[in-house]
Amino acid sequence: MVVLNDKLIFPPVETATPEGIIAIGGDLSTERLLLAYRSGIFPWYSEGEPIVWWCPDPRFVLFPEKLRVTKSMQSVLNNGTFRFTINRAFTKVLQNCKTITRKEQEGTWITPAIEHAYTQLHEQGFAHSAEAWMNGELVGGLYGIRLGNVFFGESMFSKQSNASKFAFINYVRQLQKEKVALIDCQVYTAHLESLGAGMISRNKFLALLADNL
CATH class of the missing domain: 3.30.70.3550 (Leucyl/phenylalanyl-tRNA-protein transferase, N-terminal domain)
Structure with a gap:
């Protein structure tokens, strides 16, 4: 090692x-x-x-054009339950990702050092957040790193059913408009698989990075 x-x-x-x-x-x-x-x-x-x-x-990734949105989720996107923003509450998103209770997970990998480092990346324009709001309260979101035409997803949270999906879908659609070609989801989750993410080889992933950074 x-x-x-x-x-x-x-x-x-x-x-x-x-x-x-x-x-x-x-x-x-x-x-x-x-x-x-x-x-x-x-x-x-x-x-x-x-x-x-x-x-x-x-490597677990999502190609933006392969984003999968169910009819029921499209209804959530359209019904006005949530409001979507970008980079309006990065620190709060990071803190919620750190403290949210997750099934089958003890503790958090977002240490104080991670929190400080990614806040610095945000202040320098590399780290970004997407937020879902409900009645003025932050109820879901995600954050990650944007380099070139690649977005590296780091973590997401939800305090209301479908809130993180709402933020994720809206953000992926925005990234697609900005010509982002690849979203790195790092490791498998059923949640992201349901939204269209899948596995590719490490060699293919690295080749895509070289083409899009």
Whole structure:
């Protein structure tokens, strides 16, 4: 296992473990995080652990044109229950993603260091949020990194049924208008699979990154 030091470098992704771990250690500086995303790598670890860097094979992604919207969800989009915004409440979205209770998950991977690092990325224009509001209250949303024509999704939350789907669908449609070609969902979830996400090989993912960053 490669242990990173102060040098801004990652080992070749082909050296990843079968689970997709490529290295541990290093830091969460803006420079290292941007290098990681451009290389198809992302951090994912629990508080109290060293930083763990991942590049899994296969990779879970969504092509915006393959977004799947059911009739019932289209009704939710049209009925005015929620209001959609972009980058209006990044900090609140991040905090909700950190604190929301999730089934079969203890604790959170959004450590104080992660929270600080991605807030910095937002302030520098790299990290973005999409929000769903209900009666003036933030009830759902997501955040991630935008580089070139790729969006790297990080986390989402929902306090009302369909709120995160509402935010996600609206944001994907906006990204498609902006010519985003690929949304990185990182690892499998049934929630995102229901919206059209699927697996591709790591090699194909890296080739798509090269074409769209």
